[in-house]
Amino acid sequence: MPSEHRFDPNFTDAVINATGPGATPRVRQLTAGLIRHLHDFARENELTVDEWMAGVELLNEAGRMSDSKRNEGQLVCDVLGLESLVDEITYKLASTAASEPTATAILGPFYRHDAPQLPMGASIVSGLDNTEGDCTWMHGTVTDFRTGAPIAGAVVDVWHTAPNGLYEQQDPDQPEMNLRGRFTTGADGKYAFYCLRPVPYPIPFDGPAGRILKALDRHPFRPAHIHFLLTAPGYKPIVTQIFDRKSKYIEDDAVFAVKDSLVVDFVPFEGDAKAEFELPYDFKMASFEDAKKGPVEGTTEESASM
Amino acid sequence: MPSEHRFDPNFTDAVINATGPGATPRVRQLTAGLIRHLHDFARENELTVDEWMAGVELLNEAGRMSDSKRNEGQLVCDVLGLESLVDEITYKLASTAASEPTATAILGPFYRHDAPQLPMGASIVSGLDNTEGDCTWMHGTVTDFRTGAPIAGAVVDVWHTAPNGLYEQQDPDQPEMNLRGRFTTGADGKYAFYCLRPVPYPIPFDGPAGRILKALDRHPFRPAHIHFLLTAPGYKPIVTQIFDRKSKYIEDDAVFAVKDSLVVDFVPFEGDAKAEFELPYDFKMASFEDAKKGPVEGTTEESASM
Numbered sequence: 319m320p321s322e323h324r325f326d327p328n329f330t331d332a333v334i335n336a337t338g339p340g341a342t343p344r345v346r347q348l349t350a351g352l353i354r355h356l357h358d359f360a361r362e363n364e365l366t367v368d369e370w371m372a373g374v375e376l377l378n379e380a381g382r383m384s385d386s387k388r389n390e391g392q393l394v395c396d397v398l399g400l401e402s403l404v405d406e407i408t409y410k411l412a413s414t415a416a417s418e419p420t421a422t423a424i425l426g427p428f429y430r431h432d433a434p435q436l437p438m439g440a441s442i443v444s445g446l447d448n449t450e451g452d453c454t455w456m457h458g459t460v461t462d463f464r465t466g467a468p469i470a471g472a473v474v475d476v477w478h479t480a481p482n483g484l485y486e487q488q489d490p491d492q493p494e495m496n497l498r499g500r501f502t503t504g505a506d507g508k509y510a511f512y513c514l515r516p517v518p519y520p521i522p523f524d525g526p527a528g529r530i531l532k533a534l535d536r537h538p539f540r541p542a543h544i545h546f547l548l549t550a551p552g553y554k555p556i557v558t559q560i561f562d563r564k565s566k567y568i569e570d571d572a573v574f575a576v577k578d579s580l581v582v583d584f585v586p587f588e589g590d591a592k593a594e595f596e597l598p599y600d601f602k603m604a605s606f607e608d609a610k611k612g613p614v615e616g617t618t619e620e621s622a623s624m
Numbered sequence: 625m626p627s628e629h630r631f632d633p634n635f636t637d638a639v640i641n642a643t644g645p646g647a648t649p650r651v652r653q654l655t656a657g658l659i660r661h662l663h664d665f666a667r668e669n670e671l672t673v674d675e676w677m678a679g680v681e682l683l684n685e686a687g688r689m690s691d692s693k694r695n696e697g698q699l700v701c702d703v704l705g706l707e708s709l710v711d712e713i714t715y716k717l718a719s720t721a722a723s724e725p726t727a728t729a730i731l732g733p734f735y736r737h738d739a740p741q742l743p744m745g746a747s748i749v750s751g752l753d754n755t756e757g758d759c760t761w762m763h764g765t766v767t768d769f770r771t772g773a774p775i776a777g778a779v780v781d782v783w784h785t786a787p788n789g790l791y792e793q794q795d796p797d798q799p800e801m802n803l804r805g806r807f808t809t810g811a812d813g814k815y816a817f818y819c820l821r822p823v824p825y826p827i828p829f830d831g832p833a834g835r836i837l838k839a840l841d842r843h844p845f846r847p848a849h850i851h852f853l854l855t856a857p858g859y860k861p862i863v864t865q866i867f868d869r870k871s872k873y874i875e876d877d878a879v880f881a882v883k884d885s886l887v888v889d890f891v892p893f894e895g896d897a898k899a900e901f902e903l904p905y906d907f908k909m910a911s912f913e914d915a916k917k918g919p920v921e922g923t924t925e926e927s928a929s930m
Contacts, residue, residue: 355662
């Protein structure tokens with residue numbers, strides 16, 4: 319078993335102590351922690367120059383593949399569970415109340431800031447004929463998790479993949495902004511729209527993240543899910559996903575984002591020629607004031623600025 | 625103080641256990657170790673989504689800046705001390721003998737594989753007039769560290785910066801391969817060449833590595849040094865640097881590569897119109913057989929393939 323004592327015992331402290339007095343406390347804390355963990359990792363595993371350089375080349379290649387439509391560095395973190403963990407850390411809000419805000423899940427690399435603003439009840443499906451996908455009527459209410467009151471002016475920003483497993487920006491055959499939309503609630507807090515029942519799909523595996531998965535003997539698939547970003551005046555934003563209980567890969571998501579409370583049931587729907595399934599789902603948001611009562615002090619501001 | 629118990633205690637194990645049976649033992653070990661340290665780092669410091677994403681963007685940018693002439697990912701590691709540490713780990717060879725092989729130092733990002741092969745005693749300086757730099761006569765013997773015998777056929781591959789602080793590939797005004805050369809020893813194991821007394825210079829600080837240094841309130845300078853890669857049939861290659869004792873930054877190298885045994889003295893030199901300084905330095909190499917007696921079993925092969 320490797321022992322630290324074989325190596326210079328003062329080296330890591332020397333690197334950390336090189337930090338000057340002008341560094342902010344948070345930068346100082348984060349870099350010291352990162353340096354200590356990276357060095358411990360290298361010593362514990364007797365990392366060789368060749369192994370380290372292979373890692374550098376993998377990260378450089380991830381950077382070269384990344385642009386406005388693809389974030390491979392993020393994807394590398396995702397397959398290592400880091401985005402899901404950071405998501406849990408940032409949005410954690412311990413509550414002793416019987417009710418809790420909607421759980422969060424990772425943003426993922428396919429979010430676009432400027433999805434179309436649509437009238438309530440509209441469809442986010444465009445450019446597909448009626449035979450593709452299972453049309454779904456999704457609806458619910460956005461409420462304050464503590465008071466249960468409906469939230470007016472909440473924006474439900476939704477996006478999901480087409481039946482071929484691709485987001486619109488990955489697929490030249492889909493219309494711009496297909497399967498994306500933003501819906502703003504009225505006084506009753508209700509939202510509703512038509513979408514498709516999503517399908518499982520692989521994360522892009524033609525780059526470094528895919529090579530990591532292959533080396534780890536893992537598949538690249540995610541269970542079927544729909545993404546949401548909820549914002550509302552005075553409330554902490556919620557980034558989340560809901561997952562189809564009947565989907566393959568629900569137990570082994572390639573990016574570790576599934577949480578029990580986010581698993582939902584698509585219900586066969588009668589009486590609407592435009593939808594085969596109904597998906598009722600309510601979102602519960604925490605006001606900034608309530609969110610600050612949580613134990614993760616000091617992170618609320620950053621969360622809000624996302 | 626943050627406590628792990630606030631977060632899902634099973635998450636990291638779940639990520640590690642997703643590794644399939646087809647992963648090699650070394651890949652399994654390294655990724656498990658990396659995942660555990662990255663997750664612990666995130667939990668201990670309550671890393672936020674915004675902070676993590678800033679790190680991802682920094683690494684993506686480093687990748688985009690990297691090409692055949694610049695390796696910014698490597699430079700990011702260097703300012704965190706990681707390359708020097710991995711160098712120490714890989715090349716460590718504990719010896720109880722009175723003599724030890726020449727210590728190693730990092731390769732750095734400016735090595736080129738195809739430096740010109742020059743006759744013994746030649747100059748690696750080209751394209752500079754005589755007033756630039758302090759010309760130096762460097763010479764010595766390459767020996768077996770255990771027997772003291774000279775090593776024939778050893779290749780001394782040397783490179784250093786011009787007086788303006790730039791390596792030739794960074795500087796369109798320098799001739800191709802300026803201040804680089806390869807010299808092969810004869811039966812006496814002796815080598816000799818003319819070079820310049822090097823100067824301190826900053827690592828490139830116009831990218832992510834520079835932003836890290838700035839955030840840490842650190843300077844980007846390296847003390848004056850000359851790089852070497854030594855190879856010889858049957859011997860473990862040595863990647864190293866020697867450092868001018870009188871150089872500024874000898875105590876605070878931006879990439880943490882200085883070791884006491886690699887600090888040298890440039891001696892004023894009389895009797896050679898072509899050199900103002902003499903630099904005698906002997907290199908001691910370990911045979912693969914001796915190297916394998918060291919405690920770092922299993923890393924010799926990788927080192928040899930570098």
